Amino acid sequence: MQKPNLLVVFADQWRGTAVGFRDEQVLTPNIDKFAETSFYTEEAVTGCPLCSPYRGELLTGRHTAFTGIFGNCMTGYNFALAEDEICISDILKKEGYRTGYIGKWHLDMPERNSCVNPLSGAEGWDAYTPPGRRRHGFDYWYAYNASNNHLHQHYWHNTAEKLYASEWSPIHETGKAIDFIEKSSNAPFALFLSWNPPHPPFSEVPKEYSSLYKEEKIRFCQNVQGSRFDNQTGELGIQSEKELREAACQYFGAVSGLDEQFGRLLDYLKKKELLDNTIILLTADHGEHLGSHGYVGKHTWFEESIGIPFILRYPSKVPQGKNNIFIQTVDIFPTLFGIMGIAIPDTVQGRDLSKYIENGTRPEQDRAFSSAYVSRDIFLEAYKNTGKDFRKSGWRCIKTPEYKYVIEKGYMPNCQVRHWLYSRENDPYEMTPLITNDFKENEVMKKLHEELWAHLIEIGDMIYLS
Template sequence: MKKPNLLVVFADQWSNTARGLHNPQIATPNMDRFAEEAFSTDQAVSGCPLCSPYRSELLTGRRAVHTGVIGNCMTGYDMCLSPDELCISQVLKESGYRTGYIGKWHLDSPELNSGSQPLSGAEGWDAYTPPGKKRHAFEYWHAYNAWNDHLHMHYWEESCEKIFTDLWSPVHETDKALEFMESRKKEPFALFLSWNPPHPPFEKIPEKYYDLYRDLEPDYSPNVEGDCFDNQTGEPGFKSREELDEAIRCYYAAVTGLDEQFGRIITWLKEKKLYDQTIVLLTADHGEHLGAHGYVGKHTWYEESINVPFLLRYPEKIPVGRNDISIETVDIFPTLLGLMDIAIPPSVEGRCLADWLICGKRPENEAVYSSAYISRDIFLEAYREKGLDPKRSGWRCIRTPEYKYVIEKGYLPEYIPRYLLFNRKADPYEINPLISHSPWEHTLMAQMHRRLIKHLEETGDFIKLE
């Protein structure tokens, strides 16, 4: 039997609830239709909700604290995915797949970190990643490192000469994805398509999508309060509800634009009779607050930041339907290989959920928390982007279907840690956490604390609390 193709499509800064299925103000007919034909879960999370750390976890199946990509690959901060890391693309190529990567990479160190006038013309956080080990066996390459002018983008392929386009980046990248699959449709292919929108700047969208939302009055969730909204990652926030309203209109417009591009891909697969022979995963690197808890952006433990779409279709093996299995980023690599009957490398730290998806068989030691949820402890983390040992800053989190427990160390050496416990069922908008300066003051908090600390000790990521 022919090997299944693999298509992984992931957007940047796209929250799970930003779909028509969850929010009637957003038009996503193609994604909603796909959800009816696929497996989906509302319990998928970004293990480290920031662009570069997520990508390192997705491609290696290893936690960010071990890949070393604990923050964004940015100017003034020498960080990149090591050429020696073993990525899923290398495993797939060795298994006979033609591999491709299109769109935002954001795993290379910006070229301005090593010289003021790179031959590629790369600016800001951008970089030309030349052929070789740093591409991790992606044969076809039409990508850039980090650049946000969605309406006037550039890419690199085999040379350092920029390839320019005035198409909205998801349209251009979808064109390239269709070209790639067309040229390789007679042999098994594995393509990763990384769309940058709805990442800011939100207003960089085609007029035809914005027109659909021009007069929209956004419906806010109960956890959107106040008139000033900060950003955790240093990007500009919003100083009024009017600014936030406009950002939401643009954000929804971008998601609708992505929906149209995804529809083009599904239509092509059906026309070429490849739809049932292709494992299709639609997901995102992290979410976006859009005003929730007084924030815009990502990089917090709140659901708006960590909870991402996860729609997976492979009718040969996976039954259709929604479920509440919890999936974290490091699980994606082994689960995909499990579905493809490819051996999982020992370097992978995530767990293969293929048997669970295929026949409902839980992985070994999987905990059953209630009749409604079959899940396990999910661990999340975030680090200060530069300067400090990651074990001494940021926050760490354990998430179950019922509860979420957070140790917040903060980003300053003198910051006194806080401990937060959320009841996810009773308080779904995470408005009223139990907050303490000692986890031992509350029995359940103490239990969650022990489980989180045990995980941190096992992974060498223990937070010092002096």
């Protein structure tokens, strides 16, 4: 029996509603058409709304508490994907797949942590990951660790020489993806294509895309209020509504640019008669507030931050249409293997949801969980200076069809613990939560607290419980 190919395409900071079939102002004709013949859910949730922790969960199927990638792989701290982790790519290579990774990696420790002037020329959070175990079974690796020069991006291949693109990074990377598939005729392929846009800087997008949108015509949802929009990760915010409208044009423009490149990929697969024998997943690492709740960026529990697109196509096994099953990051690895008929390693903690997707059903206990720890060095330094464990920081949440419940300890030491409860039916924009210091005051909170607590115990997030 012929093995299916696998193509996983994921963008950075692409909110779940920023697609035409969910928000008609967003121009994504290729993705909209793709969704018509695919499975999709509007209840996909990132396990951690931050780049590196998400990627660790995606490739290992294990929760952040186990991967140890609590924050972004940044200078001064040794967060990185461990060599001995068993990744989806390691298994696929053993199964006879030609494996590839193209685009943003952000799973290696910055070279500046160990060398002032690395041979690769890596700066800041960036790093060249040489061939070997740190590439986790990817035969073809054309990537970079962390850089946001979308209009003049660099990459590394098999040497420490920087290779520069002369075009917008998604255009360049999609071309490389097509080349990879073209050269995979002798074996089934498994390709992970990681686009950085629409991640900031929003201005790094070709004007042909941003000009599709007009500032005065941008429609914000009702939870966009005020004139100053801060960033939870310590980066620069946005200081006015006018600036926010300009950013929205650029953000949606980048999404439209991605749509064009996704259409290019689909056209190629169709031309080569590979489309129906390729499992195609289109998703994202986390969302973007774009003004909602007074924020830009990510790293909160709000839907704009944790909600992501999730569109899956494989006609022989996956029925088309919406099934709002709850999917979180660690479920992706085992679910893909369930569809592919590959044994799931014991290390994986996520759920194999393939039978529910294939049958059009949902688990009886349909839940998703998301977490966030400290995100930047300024917060980590505060914990180091007080001698406290940064793993006690952040928030943990459980999302059900009816409610979202959050335990928040804050990103700085000694913050007061608060509990948040949202009614998803009565408060879909999460504007009027019940907030309390004592979750036992509310029966719904109490029940969800017990469920969330049990989950934290199960995944080994024991420090947070103390």
